[in-house]
Each structure stands twice: as structure tokens, then as C-alpha cells.
Amino acid sequence: xxxxxxxxxxxxxxxxxxxxxxxxxxxxxxxxxxxxxxxxxxxxxxxxxxxxxxxxxxxxxxxxxxxxxxxxxxxxxxxxxxxxxxxxxxxxxxxxxxxxxxxxxxxxxxxxxxxxxxxxxxxxxxxxxxxxxxxxxxxxxxxxxxxxxxxxxxxxxxxxxxxxxxxxxxx
Amino acid sequence: xxxxxxxxxxxxxxxxxxxxxxxxxxxxxxxxxxxxxxxxxxxxxxxxxxxxxxxxxxxxxxxxxxxxxxxxxxxxxxxxxxxxxxxxxxxxxxxxxxxxxxxxxxxxxxxxxxxxxxxxxxxxxxxxxxxxxxxxxxxxxxxxxxxxxxxxxxxxxxxxxxxxxxxxxxxxxxxxxxxxxxxxxxxx
Numbered sequence: 001x002x003x004x005x006x007x008x009x010x011x012x013x014x015x016x017x018x019x020x021x022x023x024x025x026x027x028x029x030x031x032x033x034x035x036x037x038x039x040x041x042x043x044x045x046x047x048x049x050x051x052x053x054x055x056x057x058x059x060x061x062x063x064x065x066x067x068x069x070x071x072x073x074x075x076x077x078x079x080x081x082x083x084x085x086x087x088x089x090x091x092x093x094x095x096x097x098x099x100x101x102x103x104x105x106x107x108x109x110x111x112x113x114x115x116x117x118x119x120x121x122x123x124x125x126x127x128x129x130x131x132x133x134x135x136x137x138x139x140x141x142x143x144x145x146x147x148x149x150x151x152x153x154x155x156x157x158x159x160x161x162x163x164x165x166x167x168x169x170x171x
Numbered sequence: 172x173x174x175x176x177x178x179x180x181x182x183x184x185x186x187x188x189x190x191x192x193x194x195x196x197x198x199x200x201x202x203x204x205x206x207x208x209x210x211x212x213x214x215x216x217x218x219x220x221x222x223x224x225x226x227x228x229x230x231x232x233x234x235x236x237x238x239x240x241x242x243x244x245x246x247x248x249x250x251x252x253x254x255x256x257x258x259x260x261x262x263x264x265x266x267x268x269x270x271x272x273x274x275x276x277x278x279x280x281x282x283x284x285x286x287x288x289x290x291x292x293x294x295x296x297x298x299x300x301x302x303x304x305x306x307x308x309x310x311x312x313x314x315x316x317x318x319x320x321x322x323x324x325x326x327x328x329x330x331x332x333x334x335x336x337x338x339x340x341x342x343x344x345x346x347x348x349x350x351x352x353x354x355x356x357x358x359x
Contacts, residue, residue, distance in 0.1 A: 005343035
């Protein structure tokens, strides 16, 4: 014969035990029932043991003061909300940096083919005012080098802070 | 946990923030905490077998409770929700296959030298702790919520996320295993 796994009265037994009424201050019929019901007998034995442990533990256990728990929770909530508020800003900074870099590179790409023509224009203008062709071509060559150096320096000035930001950022 | 140093102004700011973020006032929290902290702490200690971990989980339990955006029907619902958080936290920490023997239980070994009722009670508690620690974490939770907290099957099923019919069978098995362990003096 298979054993029952539950009894409709087991909750009553548990309630009586946890209320401290078991067995003398509760319904006699319930006590008699528990004596004859295998499930309730087992439930009563387990519940009595656990209740005894709970009662003793509640006396022994030390819990932090309510104010302390509240304070820690309040501080943590504030830290978390600060971090949560800073998160979109971090994203905005990263996106802005990427846009600036993209604009700079696309501008550079657009301007790059025009550079020789620009240098030629400068050289022609210089030819009109300067007497020697050697001098003007030397100035034009120097100007072309200066433009390249300036562009590289500009790129370094923009990329370095961005790279530092990405490396040092928490997120 | 990270060590924190705050100025008075920051503390005041934190409290203002908390009043807005948390689901109850500090006054209401104090009342609720006084009623529930000890049972929850005992529950956590029995489930984890580690007093230090139980202290940490107690703080975490109340933090999550305070930040929960749940409309509670009453005190019972609020208390059940708190135990549900505690149960989930314990399950998150249950990677350890066996609990350590709690320091309190170790002290009880010495207490058995005492006479009469007190000594018998100490032995019973020690056997109970040993038997509980041989059960699975979920079985410990089930037994505790059912027979130490007096929760109904429906409440436990909702708390641990199983169907009530399944819970009855699980509870029956857990109870039988505990009785068997207790019968063998808590030895495996």
C-alpha cells in the first residue's frame, strides 16, 4: 500500500505547534488525529524540532540595528543611482568623440587630393612676386611639408585625449 | 563591501535619495525590520550554515526588499516577499555542496556537558543541524518555510517557483529524508 504524502490537517498541526499551543492548549481531536495519522505525526515531530531551534536561535542571534541597515542601503542606493546616471554621459562622450574623429578623417580625405593643386597655386602666386624659381619651389616644398606635419599634429591632438579617455574610463 | 567615507552633506543627500527610491519610509522600515530581522537571520544562517554569509545576505535581502517596486497586499505578503528574496539569495550562493558546521553548533558540543533539559536540547539541536546540512539546499528551504515559518503550500510554491502539486511531493521527500537523517543521529 502506498503511503499518503499529505494530510488535509497537517497545516493545523503546524499552526498549533508554531503558536505554542501543542499539545495541551489545542483541540484534543487534532492531537488524537496526529497520533494516528502517519503524515501528521511526522509533520509534528519535524515542526517541533524546528520550532525549538528557531526559538533558541532567536535569543542567540544578533542582528544589526535597523538604522544601520537603512543607512547602508541608502548609501548604496545613492552610489548605484549616481553610477546609473553617469552611464548615458559616458556613452554620449564616446559617441561625440567618434563623430569628431569621423568628421576629421572624412575632411582630411576630401582635402587630401586638393593639396598638390593648392601648393601649385601658392607656387604660381609666389612666382609672380618672387624673382627666383628655385626660391619659390623651395617655399612651396616647405609649405607642403608643413601642411602634412600640421595635419599629423592635429590628428595626434584629437586622438590622444580620446584614446586616454577610452583607456582610463571605468566602463 | 567597499569602505565608504561620506561627508555629512553626502549622508543627508543619501537619505533624501533613499526616501525617494525606497518603497517605505525609515520609520515604517524600522517597525518592519524589528518584526522580521531575527527570523530572516536565523533562516539565512540555517540555510547557508555560515554566520558571516548570513549577515551579508541579511543586508542584501533588506536592500533588495527596499528597492523592490511591488504593491504589497499586507504584512503577510510583505514578509513572504522578504523570505522569497532571502531564499533566492541563498540559492544563488549554493554552489558550495555542503555547509560548514555553524560556530553555534560547534559551541553546542561543549554545551552537552550541561545537565538535564538544556543538555538534551543542545544535543537535539546539534543533531538537527547535522541532519539539515546533509539535505539539499532546496529541501532545507522547503522544510524551514513549511515547518518553522508555517507557510502554506501555496505560499512556498509561489516563493520558490514550483507548482503546488510538485511541492507536496518535494516536501514529503524532504521531510522523510530529514526524519531518516535524524533517526541515524544526523550521520550520513
